[in-house]
Amino acid sequence: MDCPGLCEALANGGVNLGLAQFISLFIGVVLVSGVPLVTVIFLIWIERKVAARIQDRIGPNRVGPFGLLQTFADLIKLLIKEDITPTAADRLLYNAAPLVSFASVVLIWAIVPFTPYHYGVDLEIGALYFVAVASLGTLAIMTAGWASNNKYALLGAFRVVALLVSYEIPLVFALMVPVMLAGTMSMVDIIYAQSSMWFVFMSPLAMILFFISSQAETGRAPFDLIEAESELVAGFNIEYSGMKFGMFFAAEFLHVFTNGILLTILFFGGWLFPLWNEPLIAFAWLGLKASVLYFISLWIRNTVPRMRIDQVMWFNWFRLVPISILNLLAVAFLVKVMQELGLAPRDLAQATLGEVLPMTIILFLSNVAIAIGLLGQVRSVGRESRLATETAQTATAVGD
Amino acid sequence: MDILNNWAFVGIFAVMAPVFPALPIVIAWLLRPHKPNVLKSQTYECGVETVGDTWVQFRVQYYIYGLIFLVFDVEMVLLFPWAVAYNRLDLFAFAAGFLFIFLLADGLIYAWRKDVLAWK
Amino acid sequence: MEFNFITVAFIVFSLITLGGAIGVVTCINLFRGTIWLMVSLFGVAGLMVLLSAEFLAAVQVLVYIGAIAILFTFAVMLTRSITSDKMRFTRVWVNVISAGILFVLFALGVIYPVWVANAATHFPVTDAGLATTTDLGVALVSGSQFVLPFEVAGLLLTAAMIGAIVIARDADDEGN
Amino acid sequence: MVPLWVFLMVSAALFCIGVFGVLARRNGVAVLMSVELMLNAALMNIVAFWRYNNPTEVNGLAFAAFVFVVAAAEAAVGLAIIISVYRNRHSIIPEEADTLKG
Numbered sequence: 001m002d003c004p005g006l007c008e009a010l011a012n013g014g015v016n017l018g019l020a021q022f023i024s025l026f027i028g029v030v031l032v033s034g035v036p037l038v039t040v041i042f043l044i045w046i047e048r049k050v051a052a053r054i055q056d057r058i059g060p061n062r063v064g065p066f067g068l069l070q071t072f073a074d075l076i077k078l079l080i081k082e083d084i085t086p087t088a089a090d091r092l093l094y095n096a097a098p099l100v101s102f103a104s105v106v107l108i109w110a111i112v113p114f115t116p117y118h119y120g121v122d123l124e125i126g127a128l129y130f131v132a133v134a135s136l137g138t139l140a141i142m143t144a145g146w147a148s149n150n151k152y153a154l155l156g157a158f159r160v161v162a163l164l165v166s167y168e169i170p171l172v173f174a175l176m177v178p179v180m181l182a183g184t185m186s187m188v189d190i191i192y193a194q195s196s197m198w199f200v201f202m203s204p205l206a207m208i209l210f211f212i213s214s215q216a217e218t219g220r221a222p223f224d225l226i227e228a229e230s231e232l233v234a235g236f237n238i239e240y241s242g243m244k245f246g247m248f249f250a251a252e253f254l255h256v257f258t259n260g261i262l263l264t265i266l267f268f269g270g271w272l273f274p275l276w277n278e279p280l281i282a283f284a285w286l287g288l289k290a291s292v293l294y295f296i297s298l299w300i301r302n303t304v305p306r307m308r309i310d311q312v313m314w315f316n317w318f319r320l321v322p323i324s325i326l327n328l329l330a331v332a333f334l335v336k337v338m339q340e341l342g343l344a345p346r347d348l349a350q351a352t353l354g355e356v357l358p359m360t361i362i363l364f365l366s367n368v369a370i371a372i373g374l375l376g377q378v379r380s381v382g383r384e385s386r387l388a389t390e391t392a393q394t395a396t397a398v399g400d
Numbered sequence: 401m402d403i404l405n406n407w408a409f410v411g412i413f414a415v416m417a418p419v420f421p422a423l424p425i426v427i428a429w430l431l432r433p434h435k436p437n438v439l440k441s442q443t444y445e446c447g448v449e450t451v452g453d454t455w456v457q458f459r460v461q462y463y464i465y466g467l468i469f470l471v472f473d474v475e476m477v478l479l480f481p482w483a484v485a486y487n488r489l490d491l492f493a494f495a496a497g498f499l500f501i502f503l504l505a506d507g508l509i510y511a512w513r514k515d516v517l518a519w520k
Numbered sequence: 521m522e523f524n525f526i527t528v529a530f531i532v533f534s535l536i537t538l539g540g541a542i543g544v545v546t547c548i549n550l551f552r553g554t555i556w557l558m559v560s561l562f563g564v565a566g567l568m569v570l571l572s573a574e575f576l577a578a579v580q581v582l583v584y585i586g587a588i589a590i591l592f593t594f595a596v597m598l599t600r601s602i603t604s605d606k607m608r609f610t611r612v613w614v615n616v617i618s619a620g621i622l623f624v625l626f627a628l629g630v631i632y633p634v635w636v637a638n639a640a641t642h643f644p645v646t647d648a649g650l651a652t653t654t655d656l657g658v659a660l661v662s663g664s665q666f667v668l669p670f671e672v673a674g675l676l677l678t679a680a681m682i683g684a685i686v687i688a689r690d691a692d693d694e695g696n
Numbered sequence: 697m698v699p700l701w702v703f704l705m706v707s708a709a710l711f712c713i714g715v716f717g718v719l720a721r722r723n724g725v726a727v728l729m730s731v732e733l734m735l736n737a738a739l740m741n742i743v744a745f746w747r748y749n750n751p752t753e754v755n756g757l758a759f760a761a762f763v764f765v766v767a768a769a770e771a772a773v774g775l776a777i778i779i780s781v782y783r784n785r786h787s788i789i790p791e792e793a794d795t796l797k798g
Contacts, residue, residue, distance in 0.1 A: 018525055021408075029412045037420060079428045087441040093555065098425070103417035110413045120413065121406040125653065128480060128578040129410075135586030139558065142593050146551050150443045158597070162462050165469040165590060172476045180483040185653070239443070243428040247421045310519035313465075317517040325505060329498060332486065336494045339487070346487045404526065407569045411529065460688050463594045463779060467688070467772050470587040471681040474768040477579045478660065478673060478761060485657025496661040496670065503674040507681040516685055530698045534706045541710055544729050545717035557729050560710075564736050567703070571747040576760050583764050588732070588771050595725055595775040599782040609720045619716035626708040635701040651754040656761070659754040666758050673765040680769035684776035 032120040036109045040254045044071045047253060047298060054302040075246075083242030088149040097144035098240065098247035104137035105255045112261055113188045114286065115271055115279040126187040127179050130262065131172055134217065137251070138164045141236050144248075148239035156235030159309060164217060166316045171213035173324035177206035177331055178266045182348060191270035193348040197356045200267040205327045205367040207267040209320060214259040215297060216312075218252060222304040223312055260293035261286070268293075323374060330366050338362065464516050468508070475504050530570055537563030554592045558585050575653045703744040711737035724778040728771065735767050 006027065010020035045060065045068060052059025060067030085094060111126045113119035123129050138161055145157020179185055181202060182193035193199075200207045216223040237248050264270055268289050271282035307315070338344035344359035345351035482497050511517050540560025547553040561584040568577040609615075659665040710733055717730025739760055746756020 021405075021525075022412075025409050025412055028409060029416050033413065033416060033420065075424075079424065080431050080433075081428075082433045082435065083428060084436065084440055086443050088443050090552075093552070095425075099418040099421050102421035103414075106417045106420060107414060110410055121409045123406055123410070123574065124403075125575050125578045128575070128582065132578045132581040132586065135582060139585060139589055142590065143555065146593070148443075154597075158462050158594075161590060162465045165587070166465055168586075169469060169472045172473075176476070176479060176483050179480065180486045183484060183487040183654075185480070185484055242432065243425045247425065250421075313517070313519040318512070321508065322505075325501060329501060332494055332497060335486070336489075336491055340491055403572050403574060404570070407574065408525065408529075411566075460598060460779060463591070463598055463688055463775070464685060466587070466591045466594045467684050467776070468681060470583075470591055470768050470772055471677050473583055473587040474677060474765055475674070477583060477764060478670065481575070481653050481657030481660055481761075483657070485654045485661075488654070488658060489661060492663065493661040496667050499671055500674040503671070503678045504681075507678040510682050511685060514685065514689065516689060527698060530702070537706065538709055538713065541713040541733050544733060545713055545721065545726070547726075550723065550725055553726060553729060557732065560733065561736060564710075564740055567706070567740060568743055570698070571703070571743050572751070573743050573747065573757065573760070576743060576757065579761070579764060583768060584732075588768065591771060591775055592725065592729065595779060598779050599725065610722055612720055615716050615720040618719065619712045622715055623708055623712040626712070627705060631701050631704045631708060635704055636699075649752045651752055651757055655754045656757045659758055660761075665754075669758075669762055673762055676765060676769055680772050684772045687773070687776040687780045 028120065032109060033106055035114070036106055036254055036258070039257060040250050041071050043253045043257055043294075044074070044250070050295065050298045051302050054299070078243050078246045081242040083244060084239075086148065086150070086239050089239065090147040090149065093143050093147035094239075095244070097140050097147060098244045098251075101137055101140035101144070102247045102251040102254075104133055104140060105251045105258055107133045107136075108258050108262070111187050112258075113191060113265065113270060115282040116188075117279055118283070119188065122186050122188045125185050127175055127185040127190070127266075131168070131175065135168070137255075144240070145236035148236075150239050153236050153238045156238065160219065160236055163219075163223065163309070163312060166313060167213040167216040167223075167320070170209050170316065170320040170324040171217065173321075173328050174206045174209040174213065175266065176328055177203045180328075180332060181335070183346075187265055187270075189349065191265060191272060194269040195272055195349060196351055196353045197348075197360050198267060198269045201360050202363045203327065203331055203367055204364065205323070205370060206331070207263070209324050209327065210266065211259075211263060211293075211297075213316075213320065214263070215300065216316075218255040218259060220252075220256060220297065221301045222307045224301075224306060256297050257290065257294050260290040260297065263293050264289040319374075323370070326370060327367070330370060331363060334362055334366055335359070461516075461519070464511075468511060468517075471507065472504065475500070526570060529566070533563045533566035533570065535563075536560070537567065539563075550596045551593065554589055554596060557592065558589050561585065572650055575656065700744060700748040704741065707737040707740040707744070710734075710740070724781070725775070728774045728778070731774075732767065732771065735763065735770070739763050739767075 006020075006024045008020075010023060011017050015023075048070070049059040049067070060070035063069040063073045085091060108130055110120040111123055111129055113122070141164070142157050142161050145153045145155075145160075148154070178190055178199045181199055182190045184190060184193070237245060240248065264286060271286040273281055273285045335344060338359050339346055343362075345355045348356065478500070479497065482493070482500075486493065537560050540556050540558075540563055543556030544553050544560060547556055561580060565577040565580040565584075568574075568580060660670045661667055714730045714733035714737060717733065718727055721727050721730060742756055742760050742763065746753075746760070750756060
């Protein structure tokens with residue numbers, strides 16, 4: 001979004017052309033990044049309110065109407081709180097880590113298309129940009145853990161980084177499915193490719209894989225080994241206090257909502273409203289879909305118990321990674337065969353509902369088949385291990 | 401120069417993004433009390449004084465996760481252009497992509513069999 | 521070389537690249553060295569954007585900062601007591617001079633006579649008709665172009681993965 | 697646009713810094729980092745030549761993509777060897793790992 005009218009107006013007003021371009025780009029940046037920064041203030045309130053309701057509490061209700069100003073009260077508290085930097089810490093990297101952590105989440109918003117006409121940039125490599133920027137966050141966590149110069153922090157950072165890199169594999173394989181169906185990495189074009197059918201109906205499995213692994217990427221329950229506050233000390237951010245800790249915290253809250261937005265764009269048709277594409281309605285529609293996904297994420301966070309690290313790793317390497325590879329291959333194979341047979345259009349953006357319907361049905365059924373096969377396999381493995389334990393128990397009982 | 405115009409936006413965004421979190425931290429630095437003392441600035445160790453080096457010996461397990469991730473990351477890098485161009489290609493392209501993924505899956509299966517992926 | 525937005529960006533990214541590289545080869549603390557390496561490679565990614573290779577720039581960030589950096593930090597932690605090592609450099613001045621001579625050779629022997637003298641014969645530089653990521657995807661799997669290197673790359677990655685697991689795992693067994 | 701030879705100069709400087717690192721550092725991990733710098737200098741050259749001489753052909757992009765594969769394989773195996781040598785000999789100085797004889 002570089003406000004074309006503004007640039008021309010400035011240039012006509014006698015401002016140097018380069019400077020005019022810079023000013024219009026700068027204003028665009030401030031507008032685009034304003035959205036996540038305003039959102040995060042309310043996300044913290046929503047998160048606490050929802051968590052409270054699920055746990056049968058009321059939640060913040062003292063500051064302002066419905067406790068809406070609670071976040072500002074928290075902010076003031078963090079602002080005037082003493083901030084300790086341990087003497088043993090590596091000062092430069094210690095202070096840089098929270099900045100990079102927050103920036104890595106805000107940077108994702110540069111490619112988020114809010115409406116058909118309002119977005120930061122429409123990069124040709126949008127999907128890859130998202131993965132690349134998200135990987136900066138991993139490095140920030142590693143740096144935070146190391147720079148604190150604390151055993152717990154370093155160990156926590158190692159576990160988290162191992163978890164994050166592991167879950168990035170199914171994330172990217174799932175991301176590849178919409179990229180392949182749409183034939184582009186640009187976020188805007190991926191949305192237009194869904195004009196007659198959302199990708200979630202073509203590959204629900206990819207959506208679920210993306211959802212699970214992005215939940216893990218944000219370090220939310222059931223994968224919240226980043227800061228299992230009731231068990232470990234606090235993980236990589238143990239030495240942080242005051243506003244710097246607040247930044248890690250805010251980055252996490254914002255990341256969850258950002259994932260909701262990305263999921264909406266990649267699988268739920270973004271701002272595509274069935275009837276008309278008025279910018280305001282498109283924006284509200286995108287926000288509504290993202291909020292529903294965000295709420296589901298909170299719901300899972302507050303109801304599912306935490307997994308152990310070995311279970312988390314096992315779940316990733318022995319379930320998610322093979323399924324994501326299998327899913328990608330299945331979708332690729334079926335799409336290609338149907339395209340060769342003339343059952344599927346080659347350009348989804350131009351296709352009508354009737355043209356994409358056979359393809360959708362077959363892809364959906366293939367996904368269901370994979371899921372059923374998987375569940376059957378899980379059940380038989382579970383039964384085998386249960387039988388093995390029972391046999392072992394009987395053997396010991398007889399031996400006694 | 402459309403590409404560069406887009407990336408100029410990303411560049412300004414990348415410069416601005418760390419400024420937003422830096423701002424409250426700087427404001428906090430101005431407002432908050434500064435009263436460090438030796439005890440406060442010690443490394444947090446659950447009440448007991450720090451013993452030994454922070455650089456405890458780490459398990460090679462972490463390295464193996466990082467290694468497999470690196471290999472898959474590079475694989476995805478080569479698969480992304482394949483996925484983007486997929487609608488224009490024929491069945492041979494699927495075969496080529498399948499063989500490529502199959503080779504990498506072999507490595508994954510090897511890692512399974514050697515039991516290096518389970519957290520011990 | 522007229523002075524504009526691109527030139528400024530080029531100078532900034534070149535300084536980031538070279539400064540980071542100097543940080544890598546002179547740092548005492550290896551974890552900081554890894555961070556310097558990332559800074560330097562990030563600068564290279566910026567230069568790639570200036571060369572309109574946005575796909576490669578994203579790949580550069582993804583592969584180097586996302587994966588190789590993590591691998592390096594893990595390796596730094598696994599081989600501990602690195603910071604306390606006294607033996608950091610060998611024959612510093614001899615090596616500085618030989619690297620300097622190499623640079624002068626590059627500059628005077630190859631780049632100046634060949635690429636500055638023939639600058640006028642270069643193709644006009646525009647973005648029109650630039651090869652895209654889609655073209656790359658088509659080329660990677662079409663029989664007449666890069667399908668063989670593509671598969672060999674897969675084989676190489678698998679071999680590297682298996683080999684590295686075997687080597688690192690042996691070490692682990694002996695460690696226990 | 698910046699002329700080609702300026703890009704080549706920057707990558708030559710990057711390469712020479714890498715060469716210095718490989719020759720002067722005594723730490724295996726640091727040597728590998730310097731090798732990564734050299735590889736990146738080569739990568740930058742490939743991209744620069746592609747952009748200035750043959751931007752409509754895809755060869756330069758494909759070649760650069762394969763350089764990433766080689767860089768990844770090199771880093772993975774190199775670091776594994778360093779870890780292994782460190783575990784067995786408690787040293788990460790390449791010159792001291794000299795027991796491999798034919």
